[in-house]
Amino acid sequence: MLTLAYQEFEKGLHTHAFFKVNNRAMGQDMVQDTFMKTWTYLAKGGKVDVMKAFLYHVLNNLIVDEYRRRKTVSLDILMEKGFEPRLAGTQKNILDVLEGKAALLLIARLPVAYQKIMRMKYVQELSLKEMSLITGQSKNALAVQAHRGLEKLKVLYQLA
Numbered sequence: 001m002l003t004l005a006y007q008e009f010e011k012g013l014h015t016h017a018f019f020k021v022n023n024r025a026m027g028q029d030m031v032q033d034t035f036m037k038t039w040t041y042l043a044k045g046g047k048v049d050v051m052k053a054f055l056y057h058v059l060n061n062l063i064v065d066e067y068r069r070r071k072t073v074s075l076d077i078l079m080e081k082g083f084e085p086r087l088a089g090t091q092k093n094i095l096d097v098l099e100g101k102a103a104l105l106l107i108a109r110l111p112v113a114y115q116k117i118m119r120m121k122y123v124q125e126l127s128l129k130e131m132s133l134i135t136g137q138s139k140n141a142l143a144v145q146a147h148r149g150l151e152k153l154k155v156l157y158q159l160a
Contacts, residue, residue: 002039005051013059020063030066034059106156114149122147 004062011035017027037058038048048054107118120134126137126147135142 002035002042005038005055006035009052009154013055016056017059017063020093021066026066030059030062033062037062097138103153103157109156110149110152114145114152117142117145118153120150 013031014027017030018024021027021030034055038055042048075157084140094108104123107115107123110118116135117131120131131137131142132139137145
């Protein structure tokens with residue numbers, strides 16, 4: 001019974017496993033494990049109603065186990081595949097953070113009418129629609145205030 005199932009479903013199981021794990025050798029190992037687990041189950045007196053469904057169920061469980069397993073990947077292997085490591089704190093990123101902090105401090109020097117709008121737009125990252133709901137002003141009025149506030153902020157930034 002298992003020999004017939006192997007002959008009939010082996011190719012389909014290999015294809016399924018390969019597309020799920022993207023590794024032919026690992027897929028073949030999983031298919032072999034599938035048949036071994038099925039054989040063990042049948043040897044213990046288990047009953048299988050639909051062999052194809054049972055085999056795919058076992059294979060899918062093995063695939064899920066593989067996904068859940070933590071993988072350690074060598075940096076050399078990653079570099080062979082085209083990965084190039086970058087330093088976490090590059091000089092450009094540090095300058096961007098510092099300039100952003102300076103801009104936040106400069107918002108406090110804007111007129112009060114612009115401070116609230118600039119904080120909502122650039123710190124809280126709210127859309128014009130969300131800002132309109134909060135303030136009760138029209139989206140157009142808020143867009144104008146945000147634009148004017150940004151212009152004033154640019155002037156303050158150049159003076160600082």
